[in-house]
Amino acid sequence: MSGPKLVQEVREVVASRELLVNFVRRELRSKYKGTFLGWAWSLINPLATTLIYTAVFAVVMRVQPPVGVDGLTNYALFLLCGLLPWNFLAVAVQGGQTVLLDNGNLIKKTYFPRRLLLLSHIGAGFVTFLVEMGVLVVVFAFFGVNALPWIPLLLVIMVLFAAFGLGLALALSVANVYFRDVAHFVGLFMQIWFYATPIVYPLALVQGLGGGTGRWNGIPLADLATLNPAVAFIEPIRDMFYDGTFPEPRYLLAAVGWALLTLLVGNLVFRRLEPRLAEEL
Amino acid sequence: MADVAINVEDVSKRFRIYHERNQSVKSAVMRRGRARFEEFWALRDVDLEIPYGKTYGLVGHNGSGKSTLLKCLARILVPDKGRVVANGRISALLELGAGFHPELSGRDNVYLNGSILGLSRRDIDARFDDIVEFAGLEQFIDTPVKNYSSGMYVRLGFSVAINVEPDILLVDEVLAVGDEAFQRRSAAKFDQFRDEGRTIVVVSHALGSVRNMCDEVAWLDHGRVLEVGPADAVVGKYADATTQTPTEPAHVHPSDVRMTGLTALVDGRPVQELAVGSPIDLRLEWQADRAVAGLLLAVQLRTSDGMLIGTARSDALGPLTLGPGTGAVDLHLESWPTAAGTYVLDAVVLEQGEPERELDRLSDAARLAVVAEGARGHEGLILLGGSWS
Numbered sequence: 001m002s003g004p005k006l007v008q009e010v011r012e013v014v015a016s017r018e019l020l021v022n023f024v025r026r027e028l029r030s031k032y033k034g035t036f037l038g039w040a041w042s043l044i045n046p047l048a049t050t051l052i053y054t055a056v057f058a059v060v061m062r063v064q065p066p067v068g069v070d071g072l073t074n075y076a077l078f079l080l081c082g083l084l085p086w087n088f089l090a091v092a093v094q095g096g097q098t099v100l101l102d103n104g105n106l107i108k109k110t111y112f113p114r115r116l117l118l119l120s121h122i123g124a125g126f127v128t129f130l131v132e133m134g135v136l137v138v139v140f141a142f143f144g145v146n147a148l149p150w151i152p153l154l155l156v157i158m159v160l161f162a163a164f165g166l167g168l169a170l171a172l173s174v175a176n177v178y179f180r181d182v183a184h185f186v187g188l189f190m191q192i193w194f195y196a197t198p199i200v201y202p203l204a205l206v207q208g209l210g211g212g213t214g215r216w217n218g219i220p221l222a223d224l225a226t227l228n229p230a231v232a233f234i235e236p237i238r239d240m241f242y243d244g245t246f247p248e249p250r251y252l253l254a255a256v257g258w259a260l261l262t263l264l265v266g267n268l269v270f271r272r273l274e275p276r277l278a279e280e281l
Numbered sequence: 282m283a284d285v286a287i288n289v290e291d292v293s294k295r296f297r298i299y300h301e302r303n304q305s306v307k308s309a310v311m312r313r314g315r316a317r318f319e320e321f322w323a324l325r326d327v328d329l330e331i332p333y334g335k336t337y338g339l340v341g342h343n344g345s346g347k348s349t350l351l352k353c354l355a356r357i358l359v360p361d362k363g364r365v366v367a368n369g370r371i372s373a374l375l376e377l378g379a380g381f382h383p384e385l386s387g388r389d390n391v392y393l394n395g396s397i398l399g400l401s402r403r404d405i406d407a408r409f410d411d412i413v414e415f416a417g418l419e420q421f422i423d424t425p426v427k428n429y430s431s432g433m434y435v436r437l438g439f440s441v442a443i444n445v446e447p448d449i450l451l452v453d454e455v456l457a458v459g460d461e462a463f464q465r466r467s468a469a470k471f472d473q474f475r476d477e478g479r480t481i482v483v484v485s486h487a488l489g490s491v492r493n494m495c496d497e498v499a500w501l502d503h504g505r506v507l508e509v510g511p512a513d514a515v516v517g518k519y520a521d522a523t524t525q526t527p528t529e530p531a532h533v534h535p536s537d538v539r540m541t542g543l544t545a546l547v548d549g550r551p552v553q554e555l556a557v558g559s560p561i562d563l564r565l566e567w568q569a570d571r572a573v574a575g576l577l578l579a580v581q582l583r584t585s586d587g588m589l590i591g592t593a594r595s596d597a598l599g600p601l602t603l604g605p606g607t608g609a610v611d612l613h614l615e616s617w618p619t620a621a622g623t624y625v626l627d628a629v630v631l632e633q634g635e636p637e638r639e640l641d642r643l644s645d646a647a648r649l650a651v652v653a654e655g656a657r658g659h660e661g662l663i664l665l666g667g668s669w670s
């Protein structure tokens with residue numbers, strides 16, 4: 001029974017794509033409304049976090065960035081390859097989970113496919129993500145690395161990552177309507193997830209634990225890292241940009257798997273809880 | 282099927298009333314599982330065919346489920362049983378400007394709201410000037426709507442919704458928007474809608490306007506459909522039903538002097554029904570614990586939905602002294618002033634002075650059904666009368 005329903009849901013979304021575009025536009029336009037720097041903020045924020053993390057991890061704690069393409073060793077560039085995708089996921093999940101609550105009045109008074117609210121939130125985040133990755137390509141060029149050939153594959157991974165984020169946001173947003181605790185729980189979880197993912201440190205550091213076994217006190221941390229879905233999206237991006245190598249196929253496969261699985265499950269949860277939204281809000 | 286705009290097939294809708302709601306995981310765990318709630322059926326097996334090109338009214342007292350039904354038609358609520366099948370584009374006027382984003386300009390919001398209502402960008406381009414002109418906001422269209430007055434906000438919302446030109450328009454008591462000029466334009470737009478053969482579904486408490494606007498009416502009671510049929514007949518029955526179970530007459534300001542009753546008399550006999558234009562006596566009964574001087578009596582006539590039509594005061598008798606004890610005062614009307622319908626009378630006693638003070642009001646003291654031989658010439662609220670030459 002799930003098949004025809006899914007087709008119907010996709011059709012509904014496709015039919016209201018203009019509304020989707022308008023929602024995305026609303027989100028992007030209102031984001032920096034009333035600020036003096038406006039869109040510059042979307043670049044200032046990652047720049048500032050990069051400076052902070054570089055100061056803390058590269059300068060004070062002396063985390064050694066691995067040697068990348070053409071002997072490139074630059075912690076800030078290494079960090080950005082992981083931080084920009086992570087920021088996209090964080091916005092998708094943490095902003096996405098409150099989207100239904102924030103638009104309660106709209107849901108109670110008007111009809112449109114409710115999924116559009118999630119799609120547009122992820123869409124707006126994706127636009128920012130695209131701009132940031134575009135800037136990153138320029139920055140790499142500035143350091144003498146030509147990342148242009150990787151762009152087609154990068155786009156594929158980004159779209160898969162967006163599908164993954166959408167799946168999470170779909171499930172969490174409806175859950176949050178019924179249990180407001182979800183938002184706080186997710187806030188905590190995202191913090192743990194951030195440090196569990198090799199973003200501020202190289203994955204090789206985890207694999208090198210316990211004399212190369214990747215174990216720490218008997219816990220197989222390196223193996224666990226490969227089960228972390230965020231790794232499946234972030235490592236390939238870093239492989240391409242920083243290391244200049246084709247991503248490991250197992251990560252790419254995992255990325256496809258995680259994206260599809262999360263999106264399907266998220267949509268299922270959403271379908272289940274969607275009908276009573278207007279009453280519960 | 283083409284002559285049915287909306288088909289409501291055995292629709293039931295259940296609501297949950299939470300006693301203590303589990304909105305935190307902690308409370309869910311503590312209470313071991315589900316939240317405690319009661320269920321009640323807001324709609325029960327509602328089966329309706331709303332015909333194409335007609336204006337359709339939904340009446341019923343508060344909690345009868347008419348607004349719930351409207352929301353089911355608008356697809357905002359999903360029925361627990363049954364289904365709603367609509368043929369054509371629906372636009373719902375439930376809350377005006379519900380989709381507005383305060384930070385965005387009026388222009389951006391017109392496009393946003395229009396697309397929520399199902400218009401494409403090109404459609405909105407074509408209607409944009411009409412929308413802005415209808416709302417009368419040409420000068421402010423590029424101002425963020427957070428700086429709009431509430432009137433401007435609602436006017437723009439209404440203007441977008443009405444200019445969507447839906448096949449089916451759902452309206453929930455939002456006709457009284459803006460100043461008089463705007464209301465006139467709105468009413469004209471509704472008329473134009475009807476003339477173009479579009480379908481309108483109206484939920485309203487104002488029985489007079491339902492009777493005037495609607496072709497067909499469904500009467501809902503406790504979530505069930507009691508009666509469906511031509512507007513005049515169903516609204517009439519609904520009004521009668523509310524007359525037969527009159528609300529207990531209420532004293533507003535209990536004091537030493539009280540109004541205890543109001544009786545309508547024709548030829549000395551108490552009546553509850555009256556022919557249009559006939560003479561009538563209204564007997565006001567009072568009770569006083571002690572003698573109170575400087576009083577004035579009054580009768581107020583209202584429609585069954587509470588609108589004041591007229592007042593008759595006993596000024597001509599001079600200051601009255603009533604009590605102690607009980608008694609009655611009569612008011613004679615040479616000719617009953619209203620057209621056919623159900624009317625309510627209040628009995629009032631006032632204390633003269635500057636300012637006047639209302640000592641007691643017996644509201645809903647009597648109800649009168651005014652009937653006419655044939656409806657022709659009896660539209661509206663009052664008899665205009667006059668002599669022709």
